[in-house]
Amino acid sequence: MKDMNDSPLYKMMHPKSIAFWGASKDPTGMGSFQLAQLLALGFEGAVYPIHPKDKKVNGLPAYANIRDVPGPVDLAVFVLPTRVVPEILEECGQAGITRIIITSAGFGEMGSEGKDVQDRLVEIARRYGISFLGPNCIGVVNPYTKLNTTFFPYEVSPGFIGMASQSGSFVTQMFSYLGNFGLGFSQAFSVGNEAMLDLTDCIEYLGFCPNTKVIALYVEGIRRGREFVRVAREVSKKKPIVAYYVGGSEAGSRAGKSHTGALAGPDPLYDGIFKQCGIIRASSAAELFDMCFVLGTQPLPRGDRVAVLTHSGGPGAAAADTVDRTGLKLANFSSNTFEQLAALLPHTGRMSNPVDLTFNRSPRDYVEAIPSALLQDKGVDSLFIYLLMPAHRVAQVIEATGVSKEKAKMMAAEFVNIQAELAASLAPKFGKPVVGGSFATREDPYTRELQDRGVPMLPSPERAIRALAALHRYARTRRDLSRSGG
Amino acid sequence: MKDMNDSPLYKMMHPKSIAFWGASKDPTGMGSFQLAQLLALGFEGAVYPIHPKDKKVNGLPAYANIRDVPGPVDLAVFVLPTRVVPEILEECGQAGITRIIITSAGFGEMGSEGKDVQDRLVEIARRYGISFLGPNCIGVVNPYTKLNTTFFPYEVSPGFIGMASQSGSFVTQMFSYLGNFGLGFSQAFSVGNEAMLDLTDCIEYLGFCPNTKVIALYVEGIRRGREFVRVAREVSKKKPIVAYYVGGSEAGSRAGKSHTGALAGPDPLYDGIFKQCGIIRASSAAELFDMCFVLGTQPLPRGDRVAVLTHSGGPGAAAADTVDRTGLKLANFSSNTFEQLAALLPHTGRMSNPVDLTFNRSPRDYVEAIPSALLQDKGVDSLFIYLLMPAHRVAQVIEATGVSKEKAKMMAAEFVNIQAELAASLAPKFGKPVVGGSFATREDPYTRELQDRGVPMLPSPERAIRALAALHRYARTRRDLSRSGG
Numbered sequence: 001m002k003d004m005n006d007s008p009l010y011k012m013m014h015p016k017s018i019a020f021w022g023a024s025k026d027p028t029g030m031g032s033f034q035l036a037q038l039l040a041l042g043f044e045g046a047v048y049p050i051h052p053k054d055k056k057v058n059g060l061p062a063y064a065n066i067r068d069v070p071g072p073v074d075l076a077v078f079v080l081p082t083r084v085v086p087e088i089l090e091e092c093g094q095a096g097i098t099r100i101i102i103t104s105a106g107f108g109e110m111g112s113e114g115k116d117v118q119d120r121l122v123e124i125a126r127r128y129g130i131s132f133l134g135p136n137c138i139g140v141v142n143p144y145t146k147l148n149t150t151f152f153p154y155e156v157s158p159g160f161i162g163m164a165s166q167s168g169s170f171v172t173q174m175f176s177y178l179g180n181f182g183l184g185f186s187q188a189f190s191v192g193n194e195a196m197l198d199l200t201d202c203i204e205y206l207g208f209c210p211n212t213k214v215i216a217l218y219v220e221g222i223r224r225g226r227e228f229v230r231v232a233r234e235v236s237k238k239k240p241i242v243a244y245y246v247g248g249s250e251a252g253s254r255a256g257k258s259h260t261g262a263l264a265g266p267d268p269l270y271d272g273i274f275k276q277c278g279i280i281r282a283s284s285a286a287e288l289f290d291m292c293f294v295l296g297t298q299p300l301p302r303g304d305r306v307a308v309l310t311h312s313g314g315p316g317a318a319a320a321d322t323v324d325r326t327g328l329k330l331a332n333f334s335s336n337t338f339e340q341l342a343a344l345l346p347h348t349g350r351m352s353n354p355v356d357l358t359f360n361r362s363p364r365d366y367v368e369a370i371p372s373a374l375l376q377d378k379g380v381d382s383l384f385i386y387l388l389m390p391a392h393r394v395a396q397v398i399e400a401t402g403v404s405k406e407k408a409k410m411m412a413a414e415f416v417n418i419q420a421e422l423a424a425s426l427a428p429k430f431g432k433p434v435v436g437g438s439f440a441t442r443e444d445p446y447t448r449e450l451q452d453r454g455v456p457m458l459p460s461p462e463r464a465i466r467a468l469a470a471l472h473r474y475a476r477t478r479r480d481l482s483r484s485g486g
Numbered sequence: 487m488k489d490m491n492d493s494p495l496y497k498m499m500h501p502k503s504i505a506f507w508g509a510s511k512d513p514t515g516m517g518s519f520q521l522a523q524l525l526a527l528g529f530e531g532a533v534y535p536i537h538p539k540d541k542k543v544n545g546l547p548a549y550a551n552i553r554d555v556p557g558p559v560d561l562a563v564f565v566l567p568t569r570v571v572p573e574i575l576e577e578c579g580q581a582g583i584t585r586i587i588i589t590s591a592g593f594g595e596m597g598s599e600g601k602d603v604q605d606r607l608v609e610i611a612r613r614y615g616i617s618f619l620g621p622n623c624i625g626v627v628n629p630y631t632k633l634n635t636t637f638f639p640y641e642v643s644p645g646f647i648g649m650a651s652q653s654g655s656f657v658t659q660m661f662s663y664l665g666n667f668g669l670g671f672s673q674a675f676s677v678g679n680e681a682m683l684d685l686t687d688c689i690e691y692l693g694f695c696p697n698t699k700v701i702a703l704y705v706e707g708i709r710r711g712r713e714f715v716r717v718a719r720e721v722s723k724k725k726p727i728v729a730y731y732v733g734g735s736e737a738g739s740r741a742g743k744s745h746t747g748a749l750a751g752p753d754p755l756y757d758g759i760f761k762q763c764g765i766i767r768a769s770s771a772a773e774l775f776d777m778c779f780v781l782g783t784q785p786l787p788r789g790d791r792v793a794v795l796t797h798s799g800g801p802g803a804a805a806a807d808t809v810d811r812t813g814l815k816l817a818n819f820s821s822n823t824f825e826q827l828a829a830l831l832p833h834t835g836r837m838s839n840p841v842d843l844t845f846n847r848s849p850r851d852y853v854e855a856i857p858s859a860l861l862q863d864k865g866v867d868s869l870f871i872y873l874l875m876p877a878h879r880v881a882q883v884i885e886a887t888g889v890s891k892e893k894a895k896m897m898a899a900e901f902v903n904i905q906a907e908l909a910a911s912l913a914p915k916f917g918k919p920v921v922g923g924s925f926a927t928r929e930d931p932y933t934r935e936l937q938d939r940g941v942p943m944l945p946s947p948e949r950a951i952r953a954l955a956a957l958h959r960y961a962r963t964r965r966d967l968s969r970s971g972g
Contacts, residue, residue, distance in 0.1 A: 027886035030845075105834045105844060167800020173874070177925045220803060244804075251816045252807030258836050259799035284948040285804060285925070313745035314653020317706060318730075318771060321738030330737045348591045350744050358591060359516075388659070400513035439663045439771070441927070462770040 004208035008131035009201060012099040013142045013187055015074035017046040018149075019066060019097065021088060022079025025054040031079035032058055034103075034139070034151040041148045046071055066095045075099045077139065077149045082106035085135065086120055093128025100125075101149055102134035108193040109136055109260050118195050125196060136260060137192025138168025141175075141185055144211055150190070159184025160296045161289070162212030164202030166191055166260050170218040170244075170285060180442050181293060181458075182451035186211035193260050200228045207235035213296035216288055217243040220256030221264040222273065229277045236278030237481050240295040240474045243279050244288040245270050278477040280470045290463050291470040293456040298433035300475040301381040305331035306468065307374040308354035310386040310461075311366065315438070316354040319384055319461035326469035330354070331380045340373035363389065363415075367423040375430040382472070384464055387423060387457060388438040391416050391445040416446050424453035433471055437464030490694035494617035495687060498585040499628045499673055501560035503532040504635075505552060505583065507574060508565025511540040517565035518544055520589075520625070520637040527634045532557055552581045561585045563625065563635050568592035571621065572606055579614025586611075587635055588620035594679040595622055595746055604681050611682060622746060623678025624654025627661075627671055630697055636676070645670025646782045647775070648698030650688030652677055652746050656704040656730075656771060666928050667779060667944075668937035672697035679746050686714045693721035699782035702774055703729040706742030707750040708759065715763045722764030723967050726781040726960045729765050730774040731756050764963040766956045776949050777956040779942040784919035786961040787867040791817035792954065793860040794840035796872040796947075797852065801924070802840040805870055805947035812955035816840070817866045826859035849875065849901075853909040861916040868958070870950055873909060873943060874924040877902050877931040902932050910939035919957055923950030 004010050018038070022031030035049065035058045048069045049057035056062060063069050066076075076097045078085060085104050092100060107118035118135065125132055133140065139149035143158035152172035156179035165171050168190035178184055187209060189202045199217060206212045215235065222228050232241055246252040247264025256264050264270075274281050280295075282288040306328050310316030323330055330353045333341070341351045344365050350356040355374065357366065367385070374380050395412035399405055427434040436457040440447045450457045458464040490496050504524070508517030521535060521544045534555045535543035542548060549555050552562075562583045564571060571590050578586060593604035604621065611618055619626065625635035629644035638658035642665035651657050654676035664670055673695060675688045685703060692698045701721065708714050718727055732738040733750025742750050750756075760767050766781075768774040792814050796802030809816055816839045819827070827837045830851050836842040841860065846852055853871070860866050881898035885891055913920040922943040926933045936943045944950040 028883050032886075033883075110834070165800070167798070167803070169798035170800040173798065173801075173925050180927065218800060220800075246800075246803045246807040249807045249810035251810040252803055254838075255799075255803035255806040255840050255842075258838075259803055259842070284808075284946060285801075286946050286948070312653070312655035312659065313741075314651070314656040314704060314706075314732075315659075315771075317653070317732045317738055317741035317745055320741040321732040321735045322770075324735035324737040348596070352740075352744070354741050356741075356745070397514050397519075400518075439659050441666065443929075460770060460772050462772070 001204055001208070004205055007201065007205040007208070008099070008197065009205040012075055012101070012131070012133065013140060013147060014145050015045060015099070015147065017048070017071055017074050018043070019048045019050055019069060019073045019076045021050050021077065023049050023057045024051055025057060027058070030151060034079050034149065037148050037151060037153050041143070041146045041154050043146045048073065066091050066097070073097050075101070078102045078104055080104050082117070086117065086124060089121055089124050089130070093124060093130055098128070098130050100130055100132040101137065101139050102132050103137055103139055104134070105136040107135045108195065109258060118193060122195050131196055133189065133197045134192040135195060138172055138190040140187070140189050141171065142187045143184060144186070155179070156184045158186065158211070160186050160211060160213035161216055161292045162186045162206035162209055162214070163188040163216040164191055164199050164206065165189065165218035166199070166220045166256070167218050168192070174289070178289060181289070182442060182448065183289065183293060194223055198223050200224055200231050203235055203241065204231045207238055212239065214239060214292045215241040216292050217241065217279070218285070218288070219243050219245045220247045220260060225273065229273060232277035232279055233481065236477065241279045242282050242288055242291045242295065242470065243274060244282045244285055278474070278481050280473055280477070282470070287463070287466060290458050290467040293458065294433070294435055294467040294471045295474060297454045297456055298427055298435065298471055299431050300478065301433050301472055302475070303381040304472050305329050305379055305381045307331045307377070307380045307383045309371055309374060309383065310354055311357040311359055312386055312388070313356055313358065315386050315461045316356050319386070319465050320354045322462045322465035326466055328465075328469055328472055331377070333374070334377050334379060337373055337377045341370065344370050344373070363419060364422070367419050371426050371434070375426060375432050380432070382433040382435070382468060383426070384435050384437065384461065384468060385423065386438055386461060387436040387446065387450060388440060389416060389419055389446040413445065417449055420446060420449035420453055420455070423450060424455050433468065435464045435468045437461045487690055487694070490691055493687065493691040493694070494585065494683065495691040498561055498587070498617070498619065499626060499633065500631050501531060501585070501633065503534070503557055503560050504529070505534045505536055505555060505559045505562045507536045507563065509535050509543045510537055511543060513544070516637060520565050520635065523634050523637060523639050527629070527632045527640050529632045534559065552577050552583070559583045561587070564588045564590055566590050568603070572603065572610060575607055575610050575616070579610060579616055584614070584616050586616055586618040587623065587625050588618050589623055589625055590620070591622040593621045594681065595744060604679060608681050617682055619675065619683045620678040621681060624658055624676040626673070626675050627657065628673045629670060630672070641665070642670045644672065644697070646672050646697060646699035647702055647778045648672045648692035648695055648700070649674040649702040650677055650685050650692065651675065651704035652685070652706045652742070653704050654678070660775070664775060667775070668928060668934065669775065669779060680709055684709050686710055686717050689721055689727065690717045693724060698725065700725060700778045701727040702778050703727065703765070704771070704774070705729050705731045706733045706746060711759065715759060718763035718765055719967065722963065727765045728768050728774055728777045728781065728956065729760060730768045730771055764960075764967050766959055766963070768956070773949070773952060776944050776953040779944065780919070780921055780953040780957045781960060783940045783942055784913055784921065784957055785917050786964065787919050787958055788961070789867040790958050791815050791865055791867045793817045793863070793866045793869045795857055795860060795869065796840055797843040797846040798872055798874070799842055799844065801872050801947045802842050805872070805951050806840045808948045808951035812952055814951075814955055814958055817863070819860070820863050820865060823859055823863045827856065830856050830859070849905060850908070853905050857912050857920070861912060861918050866918070868919040868921070868954060869912070870921050870923065870947065870954060871909065872924055872947060873922040873932065873936060874926060875902060875905055875932040899931065903935055906932060906935035906939055906941070909936060910941050919954065921950045921954045923947045
């Protein structure tokens with residue numbers, strides 16, 4: 001493959017028209033709900049609901065049969081009972097539709113009988129040159145083309161995370177989860193039983209997608225091992241892939257098998273596979289996206305030496321502890337750096353790494369002069385800053401100087417924005433990764449302003465350092481992959 | 487000690503009057519800020535600001551000297567420059583004040599010179615029968631007596647977590663963090679350099695505190711090892727203690743030493759100490775409080791067999807995987823349980839553990855009939871439920887049936903409350919722990935209603951299971967401790 005247009009997924013994710021099976025005049029039905037989300041995101045192409053009896057579905061004229069549809073159809077979506085799927089698939093083939101999303105369950109994941117019907121689907125599809133996703137999947141989302149075939153509303157901004165997932169929940173339920181970090185998907189696939197299109201197809205496609213800066217995988221088991229390694233290894237040379245794999249334990253493996261019929265393997269086997277193709281492994285869904293945040297926004301570090309900057313001792317010690325536990329190293333500073341720090345720190349402060357101001361004497365120094373002193377040091381490869389600045393307390397301080405409540409609020413917002421701007425300019429200026437964290441969430445204005453400027457602000461120092469460690473791991477991996485060649 | 491009144495900490499946490507050093511007529515100063523938080527929480531006793539010149543401080547009449555204060559003083563708080571602390575301490579001693587919180591830094595944590603001055607403080611205190619907390623601490627909070635001597639506003643409800651912390655940030659910055667889970671402190675101590683009162687004193691005291699259901703520790707190093715073990719072992723027989731220890735790594739140990747001067751030890755040493763006294767170890771600040779949520783609300787399980795209930799396959803597999811990795815076991819169900827499940831699950835559902843409905847057919851069954859079938863099974867010791875019910879989507883469904891927007895919203899809220907009520911009644915009814923989770927936060931009404939009814943709803947299945955594992959560990963520990971006697 002040379003281009004994303006070469007992938008069967010391209011047309012699926014960029015359709016000009018969609019035929020939709022399973023929505024009806026009953027707006028509470030699953031199909032109607034699913035179609036409603038597509039319309040809610042503002043899909044601009046033609047949408048043709050197909051229904052045997054209803055003439056109007058979700059406010060659109062409905063058609064009794066695909067043959068009645070007045071224009072060409074780029075994509076079909078099935079939200080249908082299991083038993084009618086083969087017949088409708090055949091009709092689609094006759095109508096010349098070649099891209100289909102089959103959400104219906106009750107196939108390969110149900111044992112041998114279901115597997116037989118699933119095999120029939122593949123046989124029909126091959127006969128007509130159809131590529132389908134699923135069955136037993138939740139669908140796809142491409143916020144850049146306003147495409148959402150799932151039953152969850154996509155209400156956050158388009159983002160840079162491309163996802164392929166063997167669980168639909170890890171696509172749909174992540175919409176609002178990612179929104180809580182100011183993140184979003186570039187494109188995302190729930191691959192279901194992977195009867196035709198699978199994780200490997202998605203990785204190859206997302207490797208070419210210009211909106212995708214990092215690829216997230218949720219894996220219960222890999223189906224085409226050799227192809228997977230070949231493709232993922234190639235893609236890892238261009239952009240990072242992170243995987244959350246749950247099949248490595250006895251219980252996880254059994255749960256995955258009955259979920260999508262995928263065959264899992266023990267942890268060491270999968271660790272080997274992931275290592276071979278440069279995939280970074282995450283230990284939870286939250287960590288998967290933490291890592292994506294850092295990998296998708298930060299430049300690659302040259303070595304493993306981290307500087308930690310804090311004004312809160314405990315969180316600083318927690319960060320330092322996590323640096324050690326993740327195999328990174330606390331940087332040693334040059335004498336020049338120490339000289340600069342000496343002029344900037346209060347007398348109770350600590351100059352060695354972690355640099356601890358003990359309190360935030362000069363907020364501007366904290367996000368400008370001090371981190372600059374650390375980042376210009378040749379012995380520092382990356383920086384973690386503990387970033388906490390409760391806007392309402394800033395407003396209180398300003399108000400205490402005699403300013404009106406309203407004006408103090410505005411001045412505090414302006415102050416917070418300047419701080420965030422300074423912090424966000426560090427990584428581009430020094431070409432080194434800068435990761436932030438505190439226990440605040442996106443409801444806090446400072447956290448929000450930082451996240452919106454591309455500073456990966458994570459909800460604890462420990463999570464921030466673990467995500468930073470993934471970036472360091474990827475930098476090493478990429479050096480290794482490029483050294484070993486094709 | 488037989489009672490919490492026997493502890494020197496009792497009077498400190500239940501003062502009728504407070505003398506406050508370091509606040510001034512400048513409302514932006516640290517001391518003024520700190521005093522403002524005490525007044526904001528509504529402390530009902532007398533407050534006497536002491537200031538050499540200012541006559542009015544934070545709206546209260548100020549006194550030039552402690553001798554001028556018109557009434558008895560139960561507690562003194564110092565927010566003073568390092569150099570004046572010994573002198574003021576002496577004055578307090580002469581005035582008969584016996585409980586003091588010294589927030590000033592620049593003592594033992596600064597090396598041998600600072601340590602000498604700190605020793606002098608102890609010598610003065612002993613001479614007058616004073617017990618002080620600190621120096622280099624942030625203070626204490628007891629929301630039940632409306633006491634907050636820190637510089638962060640305590641704006642959440644009083645709770646059941648008693649904390650003793652070698653980092654002030656892990657007290658103050660947790661106020662709003664805990665609020666995000668509907669949690670709060672019963673009492674919390676920032677112990678600073680522990681020149682007199684230390685972690686062990688706090689544990690002993692919190693062991694008797696009736697509002698404290700679980701004790702959280704942030705540890706950089708333990709000072710009185712033998713006493714610590716004796717006290718913690720005794721307290722663990724009554725209530726759980728969870729510790730986040732960061733001194734076990736090289737970097738964490740160095741950071742802790744310069745933070746509060748505490749001496750750390752390698753992980754295996756501390757693991758041994760914690761094990762000896764029944765303390766559960768957490769691997770991050772977030773995990774510390776996750777564990778507190780479960781340990782402080784749920785009954786103790788009799789064995790290690792967990793049932794997992796989900797309607798989302800991926801999160802269910804992630805939960806099952808985490809059950810395995812935390813050393814718990816997925817329960818095997820009895821034939822009677824299978825019979826009950828068969829009548830309640832859709833045909834695409836999965837009856838074996840994890841029980842996966844694949845979609846939430848009957849929301850009421852999901853929190854009543856199905857979990858009851860699982861909890862009545864003698865082979866099930868605890869239950870994890872994936873609890874997700876987006877209230878705005880419920881409202882949409884109701885609205886789609888023709889109900890007005892306003893009414894649909896009310897009906898959805900009522901529906902969510904009933905669901906939460908049913909889920910919350912499971913643990914008390916069956917006497918077995920029930921833990922919930924999803925990727926939603928407290929902004930989601932269902933999550934909020936569940937948390938407010940004491941269901942530990944954690945922000946991912948993985949975190950919920952890890953916290954549940956702490957409860958299982960504590961149940962085992964407590965059996966062992968009671969068997970081995972005093």
